[in-house]
Amino acid sequence: MGYFESCNIHRNRIAGFEVKAYANPTVVHCEIHHGQTGGIYVHEKGRGQFIENKIYANNFAGVWITSNSDPTIRGNSIFNGNQGGVYIFGDGRGLIESNDIYGNALAGIQIRTNSCPIVRHNKIHDGQHGGIYVHEKGQGVIEENEVYSNTLAGVWVTTGSTPVLRKNRIHSGKQVGVYFYDNGHGVLEDNDIYNHMYSGVFYRTGSNPKIRRNKIWGGQNGGILVYNSGLGFIEDNEIFDNAMAGVWIKTDSNPTLRRNKIHDGRDGGICIFNGGIGLLEENDIFRNAQAGVLISTNSPPYPAQEQDIRRLCRRY
Template sequence: MGFTEIEAVKVHFDFRQADFIGDVQSFDVSPVEVASVTDVDAMILKVKGDANGAMGGHIPLIFQTRSHPRDALLMIHHPIAQPTQFSSGTCAVAREQSDLPDHAPNLRHMCETFGGSSGALILDADERVVVGLHQGTDVKPDARGRLDGFNIGFKFDPVNVALGLAFEPLNVVEGRLDGVLALRGLDRKRAVLEDVASRYPGTKVAARAAGMLQALPERDIDSEALAALEAAGKIADPTRRKAALDQVGRDFDGTQAARQAKRLLALMQPKQKTRDEHATDWLVLALRITDDAWQRALLESIVSEFDGTAAAGSAAAMLAKMAVAKPVPKHVVEPIPSNGPNVAMTVKQDGSGDFRTIADAVKAAKPGARIEIYPGTYQGGVDVAKTLDLIGIGDRDKIIWEAKDDNVIHWTAGSGRISNLSLRQLGGEFHSVNFDGGSALLENSDLTSQGWAIVVIHKGADPVLRGNVIHDGKQGGVMVLNKGRGLLEKNEIYGNALSGVSVKTHADPVLRGNVIRDGKQVGAMIYEEGRGLLEKNEIYDNAYSNVEIRTAADPVLRGNVIRGGNYSGVFIHDKGRGRLEHNEIHSNARNGVSIGSEADPELRGNVISGNTGHAIEIYDGGKGTIVSNDLRGNVRGAFDVEITAGDVVRRDNQE
């Protein structure tokens, strides 16, 4: 172009008509970028002055993660030297988008564009939130000379991650609205709704929040009643407690809390019941209580006062499960003597070993070699295509292996071992460990990722993950997809921004004895024809449902403890199936199990108790076979089968 530097940059707003520029407002722009990422063809520049104030604010900081073919789009763009252009009508996600995997960053679209349109925001025409950025075109003439192809760009999710923007995914915001009804107290509900309505003006989700605000009652009688009931239950003096419970029954007559107060009063009256019967009555009451401290105190009382009864045994078991899970213990690994032809190779950062870098050791190693990695911080990812043992020696917290814009480990070998390491993926569209068609034992390691899912298992890979801590990922914890398999055993998976474990597209893993907790969305998500066996896991305190099954997924859940979710314990919808056997599902903020939108699961031998809503809710064409379950002790009862439900088989349940 003939120039070596940019002296000045300006931005013009409200250039809407070629023959009238009276409303145009111009601002100087700093020519030095705040941030830029070539992988997604995007940068941030700083506009000088108060452009937000002059233009009435900024676009809502929210984006659509979905990009299904033919989804309607809207594009506002500024071709070179032309006024603002609006592309709509035929503007949509291209049908060729379905040729890409879901995790691909690319966006293919059919919006009308011109020279200079690149960099324009693409919006969801229905939700009016950002979907992606336009980049260019891939339109070519076919054999008859007709134009064929699509425009290209990038989804906004990778742009948001790459540039460190503060845009929030639409599905996360919608999840906050979905969880409002489970919140106790009008003030908490109102705060969430007002925040969404004010933060994302002009969007459909903001309009929904505003409508929910208008629909809020002046008083939350149920919450007031429940608070009064809990306060009464904590009174130590029996006479004062009885008077307080009687007051709850009279002041809040007709509420669930009033009915519980009356049942509690009845239990306090002397009756000719056996000791076992009294113990069972108190246990059923304890299961209905939502306050953790009060519930724990009552369970402890049952254990001490009714020692030797079946109810006391159940109370003791429940107390044990309420205890906070202990972290997966660390293992300090010692070096082993090298015998045979494959001598152990050592990696030491200070140069005293055979190699300074892990990559050099992997490159030099013969199949079957053991590579011992000593304390230090190592940089750069590796591809492992031969059988190797990668073993950390010493305290794993001091053996740190990092990679940015790469997988820490990309594993395609048929077998091998990864042990006692701290793996840190620092950003980009990559994973800490990518099992790409291979297999290995990954054990006793600490893993996190600021890029994509911490561990991905796909293309038929069949690894074993045992005793690891998989935590605080910027996206998901473990993703199993595209016929991936694997055994996940005794891992602790927590604090991840998306699902703790995701299973999709004909994947069929086994999860046994894991703790999946404190996720910012769903604990375990099985969807898009995923399968799998989840057995004897503890899944709790996740921000959405603890387990979600949808879109023709068909897993088996057996012997799990599923508790403390901020929605239903298990949410099955969108034609999801599944078999739930002998699980304990308790203390969830809504229902134990919710079944909707043509889902058709089978539930046998489960104990579903202590949930704030019903044991089982069925609606919107949901079906199910529900046999021999214990559904007692839920705040709103055993079943809520709405008139919109489909065919439901109910037999031999305790209600």
């Protein structure tokens, strides 16, 4: 147990706070900074409430959570770390809520190795790397966050990971909005994804996400790009006002697109190139600068697919 308030904890050789073995302290309004390793280290089933602290300029992550630990990290400023902001690994849990996470050298939040936190109502921005990085079978519910102005992808999902990303605003990134690769999976639903320098959503190499009911717009390199054997279900999205195609399908990829509105793009609606395949059903494709559906360069549809495109997509 224990209650710590308005402490200044700095320049420690290990963590500023180490919590383990079911310990459950409350830490409020403290400054935790310039640690030689991390700021807060919760492990071996530790708990704790860390509320409205400033956690900054630590050599490793500002907060580490591992080995079935389940703390609450709420209302903190976590910034300018020499590595990441919050690092959850090795079956870590936790509630990461209403924090301002920015200016870290690596991902604002990293989730890996079967960890499954709840991440909600955070601002994750201006990182030198990506916003949220989920890898090595990471899980978790990531909802109602604002992720913006990061150097790499707003959210990365890779290597067998299966997070649920719901009702986030992911915008103004210097690369991609959401990037699935190397068998990254999961659910991306009801998000607003906009104004990225590359595509809003980008996935490849065996990734098979469910992408539904999102608004994906203002991308400088298209709305959704699927390539290198990407799969996935793209359903009930509104994809509009992108500089290139609303959806690109390339290089042996085979997604399913159903009931999407794809409109007002400055290129084609759906472009299928370089051996891409795909099933297109009941999409509404309109007011794009080029073709509604463009099929080219070694991507002839199977006869059934050709019929699906004619019968089930409205193009005007």
